[in-house]
Amino acid sequence: MSILELKNIKKSYFLGKEEFPVLTGLDVSFDRGDFISILGESGGGKSTLMNIIGGLDNKYDGEVKVGGVKQADKNLRAMDEYRRDTIGFIFQSFNLVSYLSVLDNVLISLKMTNLSHKAQIKKAEELLKQVGLLEHKKKNPNQLSGGQKQRVAIARALANDPDIILADEPTGALDSQNTRDVLEILSDIAKSGKTVIVVTHSQEVADYGTRIVHLADGQIISDERIKPAYESKLKTREFKTRALSFSAKSRMATQHFLHNWKQNLMIMIGVAIGLFSVMFFLGLGNGAKGYMNKMITDLANPNVPMVLKRVTEDNKKSNEEAMGETQQLAVTNSPKVAISDALVTKVEKIKYVTKVEKAFDVLPVELTATIGKVTESFPEIQTWNNTNTASSLLVGKKPSENEVVIPDSLAKKWDKNNWRKMVGQTIHLAYKMPVENGTPISISQDVKVSGITKSSPAQNVLTLNFKSLSKTFKENNLVSEPNLIVPTIDDSHHVDGVIKKIQALETDGHKDFVTFSVGAILKPINKITSIVSIVLALIAGISLLVSLMMIIATTYMSVAERTKEIGILRALGARRGDIRSLFVVETVLLGFASAVLGIIVAFIGQFGVNAAVSGLLDKFDIIQISLAAVIGSVIVAIVIALFASLMPAGKAAKLNPIEALSND
Numbered sequence: 065m066s067i068l069e070l071k072n073i074k075k076s077y078f079l080g081k082e083e084f085p086v087l088t089g090l091d092v093s094f095d096r097g098d099f100i101s102i103l104g105e106s107g108g109g110k111s112t113l114m115n116i117i118g119g120l121d122n123k124y125d126g127e128v129k130v131g132g133v134k135q136a137d138k139n140l141r142a143m144d145e146y147r148r149d150t151i152g153f154i155f156q157s158f159n160l161v162s163y164l165s166v167l168d169n170v171l172i173s174l175k176m177t178n179l180s181h182k183a184q185i186k187k188a189e190e191l192l193k194q195v196g197l198l199e200h201k202k203k204n205p206n207q208l209s210g211g212q213k214q215r216v217a218i219a220r221a222l223a224n225d226p227d228i229i230l231a232d233e234p235t236g237a238l239d240s241q242n243t244r245d246v247l248e249i250l251s252d253i254a255k256s257g258k259t260v261i262v263v264t265h266s267q268e269v270a271d272y273g274t275r276i277v278h279l280a281d282g283q284i285i286s287d288e289r290i291k292p293a294y295e296s297k298l299k300t301r302e303f304k305t306r307a308l309s310f311s312a313k314s315r316m317a318t319q320h321f322l323h324n325w326k327q328n329l330m331i332m333i334g335v336a337i338g339l340f341s342v343m344f345f346l347g348l349g350n351g352a353k354g355y356m357n358k359m360i361t362d363l364a365n366p367n368v369p370m371v372l373k374r375v376t377e378d379n380k381k382s383n384e385e386a387m388g389e390t391q392q393l394a395v396t397n398s399p400k401v402a403i404s405d406a407l408v409t410k411v412e413k414i415k416y417v418t419k420v421e422k423a424f425d426v427l428p429v430e431l432t433a434t435i436g437k438v439t440e441s442f443p444e445i446q447t448w449n450n451t452n453t454a455s456s457l458l459v460g461k462k463p464s465e466n467e468v469v470i471p472d473s474l475a476k477k478w479d480k481n482n483w484r485k486m487v488g489q490t491i492h493l494a495y496k497m498p499v500e501n502g503t504p505i506s507i508s509q510d511v512k513v514s515g516i517t518k519s520s521p522a523q524n525v526l527t528l529n530f531k532s533l534s535k536t537f538k539e540n541n542l543v544s545e546p547n548l549i550v551p552t553i554d555d556s557h558h559v560d561g562v563i564k565k566i567q568a569l570e571t572d573g574h575k576d577f578v579t580f581s582v583g584a585i586l587k588p589i590n591k592i593t594s595i596v597s598i599v600l601a602l603i604a605g606i607s608l609l610v611s612l613m614m615i616i617a618t619t620y621m622s623v624a625e626r627t628k629e630i631g632i633l634r635a636l637g638a639r640r641g642d643i644r645s646l647f648v649v650e651t652v653l654l655g656f657a658s659a660v661l662g663i664i665v666a667f668i669g670q671f672g673v674n675a676a677v678s679g680l681l682d683k684f685d686i687i688q689i690s691l692a693a694v695i696g697s698v699i700v701a702i703v704i705a706l707f708a709s710l711m712p713a714g715k716a717a718k719l720n721p722i723e724a725l726s727n728d
């Protein structure tokens with residue numbers, strides 16, 4: 065029975081509406097073990113016929129029967145399967161994939177089988193041995209002679225163990241010795257029971273076969289048997305063909321990615337710069353936020369609000385406006401800002417408040433601290449309370465009665481090298497406390513230094529003990545009730561709620577308190593820092609758009625460069641989707657590699673910048689790249705790559721295999 069039967073095949077090409085008939089009702093059939101040469105004038109339709117036999121062209125009229133079974137339908141998938149399963153192509157110009165080794169070229173076909181990877185390699189080596197090229201398996205095609213290249217192509221065509229070998233001018237580019245060698249191999253293939261169909265202009269080639277078919281004007285004009293067909297002793301195939309698996313496609317994509325490493329590296333650097341900048345700015349935002357938070361919380365505990373008496377009569381004034389009035393009166397130590405025990409109790413009763421500390425924050429006139437010959441002026445006296453953090457102490461402890469915590473500026477003025485020894489020393493304080501409508505009251509006292517804090521322009525105060533100061537004020541007929549109370553709240557999550565409740569407390573229809581908390585200052589600072597770093601990151605992110613365009617352009621270029629390869633893969637049975645996947649996987653790989661490069665550079669940058677500015681910022685890491693930024697950049701890079709690959713990969717998939725193969 066014939067392996068292949070063509071009945072009443074008609075094929076025309078159209079230029080506009082004009083029809084150019086090439087095959088005009090052609091009937092021919094081919095047997096197993098036959099070596100058929102198709103001879104004919106140039107332009108006679110030989111290649112057109114080959115494309116139909118080879119399943120590359122499905123736009124024809126007529127019927128093709130394979131093994132007696134009518135080609136069910138001519139849908140693309142069925143044609144792909146037919147090429148993969150039944151046909152082995154050999155081309156005049158060899159059509160090997162230039163960046164793959166000899167072995168890998170043969171393996172392309174074998175990847176479309178259910179053989180294990182090991183078995184695929186074994187079979188590829190057997191085939192290379194059969195065509196005498198095993199020792200050249202590691203070479204690239206450009207390191208082979210023409211005859212050797214064609215033998216590799218023959219090995220590849222045989223790899224799937226197809227029933228039909230289709231060769232289009234297989235010796236057209238070879239000298240006479242190589243021509244004889246190739247024809248010998250083709251003859252052997254026919255002898256093994258396969259059907260060999262060769263298109264040729266050469267009578268010498270035709271004479272090698274068993275049958276010569278002459279084609280003219282789209283018809284068979286003669287069909288001449290020279291020898292009987294070889295006996296068909298075909299064994300059944302011990303494996304099945306199948307579509308390219310994802311792992312095979314990934315491996316091929318990786319191979320091309322590595323082969324093209326120079327170009328890919330350039331793109332990777334481009335994308336990595338974009339990702340690096342985005343990560344870096346976000347990291348800088350994190351670091352700056354962290355640093356400012358640290359600076360502020362080192363000075364005062366953000367979870368501890370300060371509560372002052374609200375003096376305004378106007379309940380509608382905001383907390384901040386009301387605070388201004390209180391502060392003005394506090395300057396003159398007005399009894400109006402004094403907080404009575406009854407008010408303290410009201411705050412103590414609020415849920416989540418665990419304790420309330422009384423405190424003073426006063427601005428005396430001509431406040432000086434003197435030790436020996438050293439005198440320094442200060443603007444402010446506070447009493448130690450929960451807003452002060454132990455970490456703000458460089459040395460020593462909080463002040464007990466008749467003790468003071470001083471800034472290090474005074475200690476260093478006293479003894480630059482042994483300033484820590486100032487703890488335990490007695491200093492003399494002298495100041496005048498302004499009073500409402502009267503002359504300021506002079507106070508002078510000796511206190512022992514219990515601790516030293518770091519001085520800063522924002523924090524240059526002397527910190528005393530509340531009880532001591534209250535006692536001193538009482539003795540001097542000054543207001544001895546606190547002008548400030550500091551509630552401690554059990555959990556940081558309850559701070560905002562408690563502050564609201566304190567602000568809402570009322571006596572006789574008048575609100576009692578205004579509050580101040582570092583947390584409230586931190587919120588807008590953190591918001592602004594986040595906005596600035598996100599805006600910077602977005603600006604840096606624009607470069608990612610440039611990367612996107614770059615990837616699209618290079619993938620299009622790659623499709624153009626690899627058109628022939630796409631044609632070869634399609635001829636070997638790869639589906640459109642396989643071609644698309646090859647490009648998508650390679651581009652995604654590029655995106656992933658770019659992200660890895662970007663992340664490495666960002667962390668090196670983080671390390672470098674942090675080390676460089678560590679001295680300026682008390683060893684604080686100003687760049688803090690978060691895990692979310694790292695994961696985000698991998699996702700962004702992959703999404704960009706995926707997006708960039710869609711159009712070019714789609715174009716590659718849609719290429720007509722016949723046109724792709726004829727691409728030079």
Ligand SMILES: Nc1ncnc2c1ncn2[C@@H]1O[C@H](COP(=O)(O)OP(=O)(O)OP(=O)(O)O)[C@@H](O)[C@H]1O
Binds near residue numbers: 105
């Ligand atoms: N894609 C196409 N569009 C329009 N016309 C085409 C196309 N492909 C082939 N033809 C025309 O069809 C005719 C047959 O071409 P074909 O390539 O099948 O001839 P051939 O016998 O293989 O020629 P040669 O021996 O020179 O390769 C030629 O006239 C050719 O110009």
